């Protein structure tokens with residue numbers, strides 16, 4: 364079935380609805396649904412939080428009897444299995460929709476395509492692939508986790524004009540202006556976790572919370588106390604890689620709302636007790652190089668914990684290692700028009716890089732001005 368311009372317009376609307384769940388659907392995907400009959404929208408819905416109703420259920424509820432004979436535009440293939448809620452395909456069949464268009468199939472290889480098959484078997488016209496690239500981008504973390512078991516990893520770096528991220532003393536706040544920092548809070552808010560290294564925590568004692576105002580939600584969790592509109596339960600988890608559990612129980616990030624995870628070596632379990640007592644979750648991992656936490660194992664753990672998107676906010680040591688291990692999908696680099704001098708620290712600690720042919724190359728995806736700074740988005 365070829366898609367029409369009208370189809371594209373309604374699917375774009377479903378994707379825009381899905382985007383409203385940007386900061387709250389973790390660990391579920393962001394999904395939107397629009398029901399259209401005789402060219403008019405008769406129902407809309409979007410998934411807001413895990414355990415809450417799915418987009419299709421809300422759209423069907425919104426449409427009532429008008430759903431009969433309607434076309435459903437969904438940004439993700441409707442589910443066909445019992446999760447925390449009954450399967451959406453059953454609801455669509457029962458409501459008597461005549462056509463279902465999904466932007467993409469379910470990225471979970473175990474169920475991919477099954478929802479559309481059930482709908483087709485119920486004599487509903489089905490099609491997949493409209494605005495697929497946009498739908499995949501919206502759920503890049505969920506898609507990657509379903510395909511590989513690992514989260515989508517974005518590393519945020521703030522640097523001066525001369526490529527320095529901190530002074531030789533370790534002082535680094537603030538290189539960029541308030542607009543760029545606000546943009547980072549937006550990235551934090553959409554992430555399931557913020558990953559940092561013990562070096563950054565010891566140098567800066569950061570809060571690592573998302574402080575970003577978002578439109579009001581009906582999510583019951585949001586009604587409680589929150590930091591600038593983000594409930595404690597919606598704060599991204601803070602994750603510190605700290606091989607020898609050097610983190611102090613009095614570190615500010617442990618006391619912040621939401622979870623704090625400390626990833627250290629199996630051999631150092633005893634050192635971790637004081638952090639567990641302070642409320643941190645301890646995860647013991649094998650050693651990789653240099654008796655440090657194996658970062659591949661760390662990312663696998665974050666995938667098992669159902670983290671879709673992870674933002675790295677660390678120093679040159681952890682960033683260098685993540686780059687070398689190929690564990691970062693995207694770098695968001697803020698370039699501030701200031702000079703920190705040649706004694707400052709760089710972006711990536713890569714002591715073994717000697718020949719030009721060993722260099723790491725990235726592709727520039729986007730460049731724009733954010734306040735007084737420039738933001739670059741780069742990928743592998």
Ligand SMILES: NC(=O)c1ccc[n+]([C@@H]2O[C@H](COP(=O)([O-])OP(=O)(O)OC[C@H]3O[C@@H](n4cnc5c(N)ncnc54)[C@H](OP(=O)(O)O)[C@@H]3O)[C@@H](O)[C@H]2O)c1
Nearest residue numbers: 521528529533535560562563606656677678679680681684
């Ligand atoms: N401009 C920016 O965007 C920005 C952002 C964040 C931080 N910073 C600055 O960066 C500086 C801190 O940088 P840093 O390089 O010292 O610290 P870091 O990269 O944040 O943390 C490095 C530490 O992580 C631990 N780690 C555990 N497993 C690791 C592994 N497999 N590979 C690498 N590290 C591992 C290591 O300590 P153990 O061996 O003890 O585990 C290591 O020393 C501070 O001055 C901070 O202000 C700047």
Ligand SMILES: [Zn+2]
Nearest residue numbers: 417441442451
């Ligand atoms: Zn569903």
